[in-house]
Amino acid sequence: MDIEIIDNERFSEVWVDGERWKEVHRRLYKKHLKEILRTQTKKELSDLLLEIDVKIARAIVYKALALRGHLKAELKKKLGAVKITPQAIEKILAECEALGYLDDTREGKLFIQREKRRGLGPQIIAYKLKQKAPELADMVSLEVSEKEQIAQIKKWIEKKTKRSDPQDLKVKQRLYRFLRGKGFDDSLIRRAIAD
Secondary structure, X not given: OOEEEEEOOOEEEEEEOOEEEEEEEHHHHHHHHHHHHHOOOHXXXXXXXXXXXXXXXXXXXXXXXXHOOOOHHHHHHHHHHOOOOHHHHHHXXXXXXXXOOOOHHHHHHHHHHHHHHOOOOHHHXXXXXXXXXXXXXXXXXXXXXXXXXXXXXXXXXXXXXXXXXXXXXXXXXXXXXXHHHOOOOHHHXXXXXXX
């Protein structure tokens, strides 16, 4: 079995008997190249590559989770960018979930709370959450109550009408556009502006 490693700018390609076997991140695999070249069979090579992928993925995921909480989709994207195989990604994410390090529901709730504190409405929060993890977009309607929206809308109205008359039509129109841009519901905005 003839193994050849061809270096590109950021990634290296592992070729076996003239066939491209796998693309690996140069910096992450630097310590493992000798091991790869020493393998004797294709089965041994694939097992070794999976083992190395799991080891590298574990280091990346633990480092990322030590800094802050992440969603599964974010970690999958991060690992996919460095050419970790889907098998290794699933194995590591399952391991982190079993240990309690990774919880999409918890992270989704924290994300919603953080965005609410920033003064955003449920539509924008749902859009942002859908970008991060599409399966969690429905969670926003459960976490953001109508009461909270009205309170936040009133805060924005108070803040934006300090120097102007809140009964002026142009001011109301500007407020409406602003609050729609923040992601609040139409009916609640109209009701709050009318008060």
